[in-house]
Amino acid sequence: MSNERHTDANDKKVRRLDIATHWQLMWWRFGKHRMAMTGAAVLGIFLIISLFAEFFAPYGSHRRNPHYFQGRPMGVHLFDDNWNFHLRPFIYERANKRDPVTFRLRAVVDTSKQIPLRFFTRGETYTFWGLFESDLHLFGAEKGFVNLFGTDQLGRDVFSRLMYATRISLSVGAIGVFLAFTVGILMGGIAGYFGGIADELIMRLMEFIRSIPTL
Structure with a gap:
């Protein structure tokens, strides 16, 4: 069975x-x-x-933290220094201070000031795809700056810039594929329709272009 x-x-x-x-x-x-x-x-x-880069990024790509340059990533905590548990995740406030001996800027963590993280919070206003304005972000802080991946030499949030860079990278790839697809169909159609000398010239041209990366 x-x-x-x-x-x-x-x-x-x-x-x-x-x-x-x-x-x-x-x-x-x-x-x-x-x-x-x-x-x-x-x-x-x-x-x-x-x-949805504007939604995932807490700040704009050019928003600067005037007190934190070339800063390290800010760790997210649930326990404070006294091992007290907090339901809402938080970060400690950080700022650059001038070392009195070396005169270099160094990051100082102020454990007495906790910045709670909030999800689906209101923040910097942006225009979504040029259609409508919104200020809703995935996460952020009402007071202070949240730089999860740190900041660059100008104090710009690395995490936010990474979100926008994802859009640019995928756009470049999509545009490249679209152009290659369009040109390929056009050249292939011409070669197949006319044949003869046109076919030979186009095929040799394609072989030459494909050989360039390997030279």
């Missing part, structure tokens, strides 16, 4: 493969590849970040 059920299941699977379209076959094969699915998930996360 079990053999008959197993045979029927195999027959149904074979019939399903016989009537499946090329897109269905491709998707089934893609879904069985774990590395491909992992890569698609990571790419999807990057795509979401690039689309």
Whole structure:
């Protein structure tokens, strides 16, 4: 009885493969590849970040922290120095102070001043894709600056700039693929339609262009 059920299941699977379209076959094969699915998930996360960079970034790409230059990342805490637990995560206030001996700026952590983090908070106003204005951010602080990844030499938030850089990086890749796709179809269509000398010239040109990265 079990053999008959197993045979029927195999027959149904074979019939399903016989009537499946090329897109269905491709998707089934893609879904069985774990590395491909992992890569698609990571790419999807990057795509979401690039689309909603203003929301994920607590500050604008040019917003500066005037008291914290080239600062290290700010750690998020749930326990203070006395090991008291806090339900709301917080960071300690940091600022650059001039060393009286070396006269160099160094980061000073003030453990007496806690900056609580708030999620889905109101902050800096931005224009979302040029359509409407909003001031809603994924996280932020009502008082003080939150620089999770630190700041650069001008005091700009590295985490916020990374969110905007994701959009730029994906845009460059998408534009490059679109241009290559468009030019490829155009040149291939011309070569296939006219043939002869036009086909030979276009093929030699493509071979020359493809050989440039390997030279």
